Amino acid sequence: MPSTEIPELETYHRIDRNELAARFLVAKSVRVDCDPRELDDASLRSVHEEGMEEFKAVWEEEPSPRDVAPTSPSLLDVKVEIARRLASPCEQCERRCGVNREEGERGYCGVGWKPTISSEFLHLGEERVLVPSHTVFFCGCTFRCVYCQNWDIAFDPDGGVEVPPEKLANVIKYRRRTEGSRNVNWVGGDPTPALHYVLRVLQVLDVNVPQVWNSNMYMSLEAVEILEGVIDLYLADFRYGNDRCASRYSDVEGYWEVVTRNHELAYEQCDLIVRQLVLPNHVECCTFPILEWIANNLGTDVPLNVMPQYRPEYRAREFEEISRRPTEDEIRAAWRKAEELGFRWYRL
Ligand code: SF4
Numbered sequence: 001m002p003s004t005e006i007p008e009l010e011t012y013h014r015i016d017r018n019e020l021a022a023r024f025l026v027a028k029s030v031r032v033d034c035d036p037r038e039l040d041d042a043s044l045r046s047v048h049e050e051g052m053e054e055f056k057a058v059w060e061e062e063p064s065p066r067d068v069a070p071t072s073p074s075l076l077d078v079k080v081e082i083a084r085r086l087a088s089p090c091e092q093c094e095r096r097c098g099v100n101r102e103e104g105e106r107g108y109c110g111v112g113w114k115p116t117i118s119s120e121f122l123h124l125g126e127e128r129v130l131v132p133s134h135t136v137f138f139c140g141c142t143f144r145c146v147y148c149q150n151w152d153i154a155f156d157p158d159g160g161v162e163v164p165p166e167k168l169a170n171v172i173k174y175r176r177r178t179e180g181s182r183n184v185n186w187v188g189g190d191p192t193p194a195l196h197y198v199l200r201v202l203q204v205l206d207v208n209v210p211q212v213w214n215s216n217m218y219m220s221l222e223a224v225e226i227l228e229g230v231i232d233l234y235l236a237d238f239r240y241g242n243d244r245c246a247s248r249y250s251d252v253e254g255y256w257e258v259v260t261r262n263h264e265l266a267y268e269q270c271d272l273i274v275r276q277l278v279l280p281n282h283v284e285c286c287t288f289p290i291l292e293w294i295a296n297n298l299g300t301d302v303p304l305n306v307m308p309q310y311r312p313e314y315r316a317r318e319f320e321e322i323s324r325r326p327t328e329d330e331i332r333a334a335w336r337k338a339e340e341l342g343f344r345w346y347r348l
Contacts, residue, residue, distance in 0.1 A: 004128050006345060008301050012233045012271040013129075015210045016182050021065045022210055023055075023270070024202040027229045029068035030054045030075035037081055044082060048225075051075035055229045065208040079226050080203055083196035086222055087113070093142040093192045093218050094258045109157065111140035111193035116160030118153040120171060122181055127273060127305055127348040130212065130235070134172060134181035141189035142218050144251040145239075147279075147316035154189040165200040173207045185235070187214035195223055202230065217262040218252065224265050234266040237275050241289030245282060249322070260293060267298050273348065275305045278334045281321040287334045295341040303345040306334050 005013045014020040030051050036044060055075055058068070086092050088102040097107025106112060116139045123135040137150075140157030148154050175181040186198055192215060202211070213227060214235040238259060240246040246255030266272050274294060278287055287306070294302055308331040310322075317323045338346035 004131075006129055006303055006348075008303050008345065009129055009233065009271045009273070012183075012210050015208065015232055018065060018208055021063045021068045022208050023059070023232055024076060024205070024211055024230045025065060025068050025070075025208060026058055026063060027051075027055055027076040027079065028070045028074050028203075030058065031071040032073050032075060032078055034073070036073060036078045039081075041085065044078065044085075048075070048078050048082060051078055052229060059229075070206070075229065076199065076203055079230065080196070080199045082222070083199050083226055086220070086226070087193075087196050090193075091220050092195050092223050093190075094220050094254065095142060095218075096220065106157075109140045109142050109190075109193045110155075111138075111157045114162045115140065115194035115197050116158055117163050117168075118160040120168070122175060122179060123185065126185065127235075129273075129303075129348065130183060130185065132179070132181055133183055133185040133212070134175045134209075135185040135187055135214075136168070136191075138186070138188040138191055138194045140193055141216075142192055142252075143190065143216050145314075146249050146319060147310070147313055147322055149311070149313045150189065151314040157189075157193075165197065166204050168201050169205040172201070172205055172209065176207050176209045181209065183210040183212045183233070185212045185214050187235075190216050190218070192216075192219050192223060195219075195226065199226070199230065213266075216250075217259045217266070218255075219262060221261070221265075224262055224269075228265075228269045231270055233271040233273065234269075235273050235275065236263055236266060237277070238263065238290050238294070239277060239279075239286070241282075241286035241293075245286055249279075249319070260297070263294070264297065267302065272298075273303045273305060275307060276334075277307045277310050278326050278331055279310055279322055280324050280326045280330060283326075283330050283333050288337055291334075291337050291341055291343070295343070300342040300344065302343070303348060304338060304343050305348040306338050306346050308334075 099105035141154040
């Protein structure tokens with residue numbers, strides 16, 4: 001196994017090596033016998049469930065890209081239609097604003113019906129198992145972190161450009177085939193408000209490439225269900241060990257329940273890397289409980305990235321306790337805790 005691979009992410013690596021088909025290609029090969037756009041919500045869900053059963057049967061056979069041929073209408077078309085309806089009224093994340101985005105209304109994140117993209121490029125600064133990673137940065141976010149390092153795009157939902165799905169699919173193909181990208185890394189802000197758009201891109205994408213969902217993990221349960229059978233690796237940002245800190249710094253309610261639920265579902269669905277950004281003065285209340293929860297509920301095989309690079313950006317200096325970088329002692333305590341709990345990978 002090459003040094004840029006880790007055994008716990010074997011499925012992701014096999015897709016990258018073209019030994020396995022990416023999940024979205026498998027979803028595209030599962031036929032459904034109806035026009036998803038004509039079904040009522042309940043029927044659409046039921047067709048989705050049946051399609052997912054067939055998806056799992058095909059997936060168990062470990063199909064190569066050559067084994068899966070696109071069909072129409074497909075399970076992926078069903079997911080596209082569900083995602084479209086999930087944006088109007090919008091319940092893509094657990095804020096559940098209920099606004100009709102297709103008719104121009106906007107919710108907390110401010111993202112319109114057509115999400116805008118700030119940039120896309122081959123990122124060399126992600127975890128070594130991911131690079132070169134074709135990152136697609138959406139504008140807008142479902143959180144309002146006071147220390148956000150991408151605040152210029154996260155809080156300016158119209159700050160990028162609208163890109164037709166076909167055009168982005170062509171760019172993804174070029175980055176994969178010509179420039180050797182190892183994955184498509186959907187990020188922001190947060191990619192959740194762009195869920196319906198991401199699926200439209202995959203509908204027209206015809207190259208085998210792993211799909212990475214790089215998120216704060218505050219998606220609604222319905223959104224996570226749609227992502228099953230599409231995403232190959234969650235790059236999950238687990239930031240807070242309690243609701244109090246989440247509310248204070250990111251203006252989010254019910255954080256712990258939602259984010260732990262989504263980590264469990266993500267780990268059942270596919271490969272997972274958890275990022276934990278160590279915040280100053282928050283090792284005991286956030287880092288330790290997060291590491292303990294992962295060890296107790298997901299196990300110590302989960303690759304972690306306990307990250308030392310926090311720096312006070314945006315409005316962080318208004319909050320004295322996070323207005324500095326973490327000390328060396330804080331970072332060492334975080335790494336030591338990960339080691340004591342038995343994590344094999346905690347610095348990626
Ligand atoms: S994605 Fe945006 S509009 Fe939709 S529920 Fe979340 S914050 Fe509200």
